[in-house]
Amino acid sequence: xxxxxxxxxxxxxxxxxxxxxxxxxxxxxxxxxxxxxxxxxxxxxxxxxxxxxxxxxxxxxxxxxxxxxxxxxxxxxxxxxxxxxxxxxxxxxxxxxxxxxxxxxx
Amino acid sequence: xxxxxxxxxxxxxxxxxxxxxxxxxxxxxxxxxxxxxxxxxxxxxxxxxxxxxxxxxxxxxxxxxxxxxxxxxxxxxxxxxxxxxxxxxxxxxxxxxxxxxxxxxxxxxxxxxxxxxxxxxxxxxxxxxxxxxxxxxxxxxxxxxxxxxxxxxxxxxxxxxxxxxxxxxxxxxxxxxxxxxxxxxxxxxxxxxxxxxxxxxxxxxxxxxxxxxxxxxxxxxxxxxxxxxxxxxxxxxxxxxxxxxxxxxxxxxxxxxxxxxxxxxxxxxxxxxxxxxxxxxxxxxxxxxxxxxxxxxxxxxxxxxxxxxxxxxxxxxxxxxxxxxxxxxxxxxxxxxxxxxxxxxxxxxxxxxxxxxxxxxxxxxxxxxxxxx
Numbered sequence: 001x002x003x004x005x006x007x008x009x010x011x012x013x014x015x016x017x018x019x020x021x022x023x024x025x026x027x028x029x030x031x032x033x034x035x036x037x038x039x040x041x042x043x044x045x046x047x048x049x050x051x052x053x054x055x056x057x058x059x060x061x062x063x064x065x066x067x068x069x070x071x072x073x074x075x076x077x078x079x080x081x082x083x084x085x086x087x088x089x090x091x092x093x094x095x096x097x098x099x100x101x102x103x104x105x106x
Numbered sequence: 107x108x109x110x111x112x113x114x115x116x117x118x119x120x121x122x123x124x125x126x127x128x129x130x131x132x133x134x135x136x137x138x139x140x141x142x143x144x145x146x147x148x149x150x151x152x153x154x155x156x157x158x159x160x161x162x163x164x165x166x167x168x169x170x171x172x173x174x175x176x177x178x179x180x181x182x183x184x185x186x187x188x189x190x191x192x193x194x195x196x197x198x199x200x201x202x203x204x205x206x207x208x209x210x211x212x213x214x215x216x217x218x219x220x221x222x223x224x225x226x227x228x229x230x231x232x233x234x235x236x237x238x239x240x241x242x243x244x245x246x247x248x249x250x251x252x253x254x255x256x257x258x259x260x261x262x263x264x265x266x267x268x269x270x271x272x273x274x275x276x277x278x279x280x281x282x283x284x285x286x287x288x289x290x291x292x293x294x295x296x297x298x299x300x301x302x303x304x305x306x307x308x309x310x311x312x313x314x315x316x317x318x319x320x321x322x323x324x325x326x327x328x329x330x331x332x333x334x335x336x337x338x339x340x341x342x343x344x345x346x347x348x349x350x351x352x353x354x355x356x357x358x359x360x361x362x363x364x365x366x367x368x369x370x371x372x373x374x375x376x377x378x379x380x381x382x383x384x385x386x387x388x389x390x391x392x393x394x395x396x397x398x399x400x401x402x403x404x405x406x407x408x409x410x411x412x413x414x415x416x417x418x419x420x421x422x423x424x425x426x427x428x429x430x431x432x433x434x435x436x437x438x439x440x441x442x443x444x445x446x447x448x449x450x451x452x453x454x455x456x457x458x459x460x461x462x463x464x465x466x467x468x469x470x471x472x473x474x475x476x477x478x479x
Contacts, residue, residue: 001358001359001362001364001375002356002357002358002359002381003334003339003356003357003358003359004355004356004394007334007335021335022333022334022335022336023333023334023357024331024332024333024334025331025332025333025334025377026330026331026332027330027331027332027411029330033405033406034405034406034408035376036332036376036377036405037373037374037375037376038359038374038375038376038377039331039374042333050335050336051335052274053274053278053280053336055333055336056280056336059277059278059279059280061277061287062273062274062277062287065270065273065274081372081374081375082370084368085367085368086365086366086367086368087362087363087364087365087368088364088365089364089365095370105331105333105336
């Protein structure tokens with residue numbers, strides 16, 4: 001599977017939750033092969049577009065653009081891989097009781 | 107002004123500018139630009155004061171020669187003709203190079219004016235086509251002033267789009283480090299619409315960013331988080347020699363059981379390859395290019411993830427797109443001086459293999475030759 005099949009996919013829990021706006025990977029720099037594992041998906045209730053890097057906790061400027069992008073992606077959350085029950089074409093189903101993490105990058 | 111942003115920043119990358127060059131860049135911005143603007147205004151003012159009362163209209167570059175020829179004769183005329191040729195040629199080359207940089211970097215072609223033409227065939231072909239188009243446009247007899255005015259209109263339309271991206275990068279501490287824009291500079295640059303405030307700083311981005319890439323001794327954080335949009339997609343891929351070979355258009359993931367329930371203890375998928383290919387049309391009109399047209403860079407060959415993605419292996423001739431190969435073999439390679447094939451590449455020049463075989467070979471090569479940081 002390729003990532004562009006997942007970006008923009010509609011995410012459902014018990015009901016519609018939003019769109020996949022990004023995929024987060026953990027890069028293990030200590031292991032051979034520098035494996036990059038899928039950590040989870042960023043789900044935005046209102047927008048399919050990228051958050052232009054403003055999902056990082058330390059990026060707040062230029063403030064008009066940051067405020068606009070953050071408003072567009074208000075209510076976004078991170079759902080970990082373990083919370084994903086099923087992946088179909090343009091649709092992701094989450095497990096009952098999935099966790100909502102902060103979408104901000106450390 | 108707009109296309110020159112790409113021209114300047116690409117030149118800075120090619121010439122390896124670092125934070126040490128910031129002072130020189132600031133001098134250009136704070137002294138050079140105002141001086142150039144002031145001189146242009148002075149020339150326009152003098153021309154208005156001296157020539158307008160005499161009802162003399164300067165509408166062609168050749169008219170500039172007349173007073174020089176009257177004052178200095180043939181010798182000075184020859185001198186100024188040389189100057190005009192140098193100035194117009196330089197401007198033409200800057201403009202065409204700018205087009206080449208923009209298109210090549212967007213489409214992921216190898217690029218660079220210091221690179222032998224055969225190594226960046228499409229880039230050099232685009233610059234040549236733009237030069238011919240420019241000369242051809244003037245040969246039609248169209249008024250160059252009107253062409254310039256029309257170009258400025260298009261530039262004004264595109265300016266906010268390019269400026270926005272530069273402003274975002276200039277405000278990004280992850281790129282800029284200690285040189286990130288402050289509120290005052292943001293205000294000034296917004297007020298003036300001046301890229302140069304950001305550009306001088308943007309050029310130092312490479313220097314800072316590499317200080318926290320995974321190969322740096324100072325980087326100890328593990329794991330490091332990568333967001334697909336933010337850190338990987340649309341990034342340029344450089345081979346071990348620093349040659350740009352592609353732009354990442356997608357990420358290939360290991361087994362995801364599509365359409366079936368995922369077991370709770372299923373291991374997370376991993377990035378296995380970085381596909382790149384002709385995605386421009388499909389991005390605009392939808393759909394996806396056939397898999398056979400996509401080139402796969404195996405993830406195991408990745409050495410560094412930063413402003414660009416660096417590989418631990420050299421570019422294989424078969425990694426080039428068919429357009430790059432075709433242009434190199436049929437156009438650039440046939441121009442005298444255009445074929446400076448890098449050492450060792452000719453022996454691998456086998457275009458009969460399928461992309462699948464090429465990918466597999468590359469994968470094996472990558473596994474064999476991968477250098478641990």
